[in-house]
Amino acid sequence: MTYFIQLLISGLVVGSIYALSALGFVLIYKSSRVLNIAHGQIIASGAFIAYALTVYAGVPLVISFFLSMAITFFLSMAVERVFLRRLIGEPIISVIMVTIGLMSIIDGVIYLTPFGSTNMSFPKFFPPEPLNLLGATVSWTQVVGVILTAIIIAALSWFFKNSTLGISMRAVSDDQLASMSIGISVPKVFGLAWALAGLTAAAAGGIIGNITGLNFDTLHAFGIIVFPVVILGGLDSIGGAVVAGIIMGLIQQFAAGYLDGNWGLQGTAEVLPYIILLILLLFKPHGLFGTHEIERV
Amino acid sequence: MATNRWLATGNFFTSYKEEQRIFLTNIDRLCLWLLIAALYAWPFFVETSNKGMLVLDNILIAMVAILGLNLVTGFAGLISIGHAAFVGVGAYTTALIASGLGTDHVFLTHAWPVVIVLSGMVGAIFGGIVGLPALRLKHLYLAIATLSFQMIFQWVINFSKLFNQGQTMSVGRVFWLTGKVGRKDHYLFWYFAVLTIVVISGFLVRNLLRTRYGRCLVAVRDNDRAADAMGMHPGFTKVYAFALAGFFAGIAGSLHCYLYRGAGIESFTLHQSISYLAMAIVGGLGTLSGSFFGPAAIRLLDLGVENLSSWSSTFLPSTMNIATALRPLTFGLVIVLFLMFEPRGIANWWRIIKSYFKLWPFKY
Numbered sequence: 001m002t003y004f005i006q007l008l009i010s011g012l013v014v015g016s017i018y019a020l021s022a023l024g025f026v027l028i029y030k031s032s033r034v035l036n037i038a039h040g041q042i043i044a045s046g047a048f049i050a051y052a053l054t055v056y057a058g059v060p061l062v063i064s065f066f067l068s069m070a071i072t073f074f075l076s077m078a079v080e081r082v083f084l085r086r087l088i089g090e091p092i093i094s095v096i097m098v099t100i101g102l103m104s105i106i107d108g109v110i111y112l113t114p115f116g117s118t119n120m121s122f123p124k125f126f127p128p129e130p131l132n133l134l135g136a137t138v139s140w141t142q143v144v145g146v147i148l149t150a151i152i153i154a155a156l157s158w159f160f161k162n163s164t165l166g167i168s169m170r171a172v173s174d175d176q177l178a179s180m181s182i183g184i185s186v187p188k189v190f191g192l193a194w195a196l197a198g199l200t201a202a203a204a205g206g207i208i209g210n211i212t213g214l215n216f217d218t219l220h221a222f223g224i225i226v227f228p229v230v231i232l233g234g235l236d237s238i239g240g241a242v243v244a245g246i247i248m249g250l251i252q253q254f255a256a257g258y259l260d261g262n263w264g265l266q267g268t269a270e271v272l273p274y275i276i277l278l279i280l281l282l283f284k285p286h287g288l289f290g291t292h293e294i295e296r297v
Numbered sequence: 298m299a300t301n302r303w304l305a306t307g308n309f310f311t312s313y314k315e316e317q318r319i320f321l322t323n324i325d326r327l328c329l330w331l332l333i334a335a336l337y338a339w340p341f342f343v344e345t346s347n348k349g350m351l352v353l354d355n356i357l358i359a360m361v362a363i364l365g366l367n368l369v370t371g372f373a374g375l376i377s378i379g380h381a382a383f384v385g386v387g388a389y390t391t392a393l394i395a396s397g398l399g400t401d402h403v404f405l406t407h408a409w410p411v412v413i414v415l416s417g418m419v420g421a422i423f424g425g426i427v428g429l430p431a432l433r434l435k436h437l438y439l440a441i442a443t444l445s446f447q448m449i450f451q452w453v454i455n456f457s458k459l460f461n462q463g464q465t466m467s468v469g470r471v472f473w474l475t476g477k478v479g480r481k482d483h484y485l486f487w488y489f490a491v492l493t494i495v496v497i498s499g500f501l502v503r504n505l506l507r508t509r510y511g512r513c514l515v516a517v518r519d520n521d522r523a524a525d526a527m528g529m530h531p532g533f534t535k536v537y538a539f540a541l542a543g544f545f546a547g548i549a550g551s552l553h554c555y556l557y558r559g560a561g562i563e564s565f566t567l568h569q570s571i572s573y574l575a576m577a578i579v580g581g582l583g584t585l586s587g588s589f590f591g592p593a594a595i596r597l598l599d600l601g602v603e604n605l606s607s608w609s610s611t612f613l614p615s616t617m618n619i620a621t622a623l624r625p626l627t628f629g630l631v632i633v634l635f636l637m638f639e640p641r642g643i644a645n646w647w648r649i650i651k652s653y654f655k656l657w658p659f660k661y
Contacts, residue, residue, distance in 0.1 A: 093376060094636050100571060104632065278430070281433070
């Protein structure tokens with residue numbers, strides 16, 4: 001039973017980080033229909049910026065966490081400005097391929113820095129002795145990570161519901177032409193969507209970095225696992241991304257806990273999400289909460 | 298109208314049949330045959346090192362793979378981020394035959410063309426399976442399906458004993474009319490073999506694009522609703538595009554396996570998939586000649602990067618692994634720059650050069 005609770009809790013922790021990473025991906029897809037393949041690299045750069053600020057520049061961890069979010073906010077805004085703004089109006093296939101190119105470029109840049117090949121960990125910030133919850137242990141970093149994720153998601157949903165900018169973003173994702181006609185600048189909204197995606201990605205990266213330590217391959221994997229999560233949740237649903245993230249985290253932890261080692265299976269947590277993804281695409285391609293597109297000629 | 302079949306200035310077609318011709322003029326035809334003859338003949342006159350030959354073999358194998366990728370991404374308009382995995386399916390089919398029958402079994406060493414085609418078929422089956430979601434959904438979701446196939450493929454290879462957990466599985470040397478192909482002639486022999494396959498599959502694809510089965514790929518890419526209204530099935534067309542891509546990828550994989558005399562996971566990773574995509578983009582998506590320019594350009598660029606990184610490692614600290622950094626960096630830059638400034642790729646430069654000579658002395 002303790003084992004089950006332990007898996008449940010770690011699944012929730014991992015799942016909430018997945019939710020946060022998937023959020024940024026959905027933001028970009030919702031506003032501009034672009035599948036951002038480079039999302040994992042943005043997560044990684046957010047984490048590395050936070051680390052560089054903490055360790056090399058000596059900024060306190062909390063401040064550097066928020067500072068890295070701000071930096072990535074502007075970085076991904078710049079990426080949108082430089083690479084994607086001039087592709088507006090081009091077929092969406094070439095925009096997606098540009099993000100594949102971006103993924104490769106950011107990979108290369110990170111390999112140039114010492115972060116590409118070495119493992120690092122953030123300085124300890126929270127009390128080292130873990131919390132005891134129904135017999136299972138949870139570290140303070142995990143608790144704080146989950147709380148932070150919840151706060152960011154709540155803030156974003158407030159932003160989309162109440163602020164003018166958020167409402168105009170929702171308008172653009174609904175109908176670009178109509179929103180242009182009422183005076184919303186669509187390119188600006190695209191830029192903002194990328195910037196917000198960068199912000200959430202940096203937050204996700206910082207939390208992952210604090211929980212598991214900094215390893216480029218791990219952070220990279222977090223970027224690719226986003227795809228099964230968003231397909232499960234429905235590509236254009238923010239709420240779906242959150243629910244699906246948590247479901248995917250639970251599935252992974254339970255798979256790792258109960259399947260590995262039995263029947264000669266290994267590393268099932270790495271592959272199960274993708275198998276689920278392929279099956280979902282076959283039978284329920286719009287996921288749990290995605291909108292069904294109705295085509296009329 | 299009696300037309301001069303040797304020289305033509307401008308395009309004057311009076312029937313669809315004329316427009317469908319592979320060669321516009323007899324000069325075009327002559328040039329191509331001369332080029333192919335030259336490609337076959339030059340190794341007899343020029344002495345080359347094994348290393349140089351290996352580079353050429355790699356370029357030719359990549360050409361076969363890119364013919365497939367160009368069919369699915371260029372002509373049918375579906376992004377495939379898992380092409381290296383399909384190549385891997387072909388390679389591991391050959392490697393499995395080797396480990397099942399023994400590395401020097403007659404089937405593997407004498408009937409190698411059969412093995413190559415068989416690997417292509419297995420690749421086509423996997424391509425079709427990955428393409429199946431196309432029956433249900435539109436747009437570019439399929440890119441995600443191919444990406445997940447890439448991840449599943451890597452996991453299966455890395456974690457199963459059958460595939461030696463990603464370590465190299467060896468394949469024996471093949472036989473030809475003159476007997477066993479020895480160590481000295483290995484790369485030269487495969488140069489001729491792969492060149493033949495490139496020529497055959499180039500003609501196959503060119504002719505496919507003249508038939509309804511090829512044109513329906515382009516129709517579905519350009520407007521799937523209109524294609525639907527004209528009696529094509531967009532879903533099946535996409536599945537069939539993926540199967541075709543898988544077929545060529547499988548052949549390329551099998552050739553790779555024979556050339557390196559084994560298959561290992563490191564040649565079929567996500568990075569490799571991206572470099573295949575770079576080749577298709579640089580060559581020119583949706584053009585046949587681009588499938589030949591792209592691999593050559595990217596492999597030569599790769600060689601340049603390798604030389605640059607080995608040169609720079611003489612004065613840079615050894616902790617910096619410059620080769621692993623520069624390769625994705627250059628590939629990514631090449632993809633992005635080409636998409637932004639020359640989306641039609643090198644094939645477009647080739648088209649401009651050709652039309653310059655065709656229209657000479659008039660201005661383009």
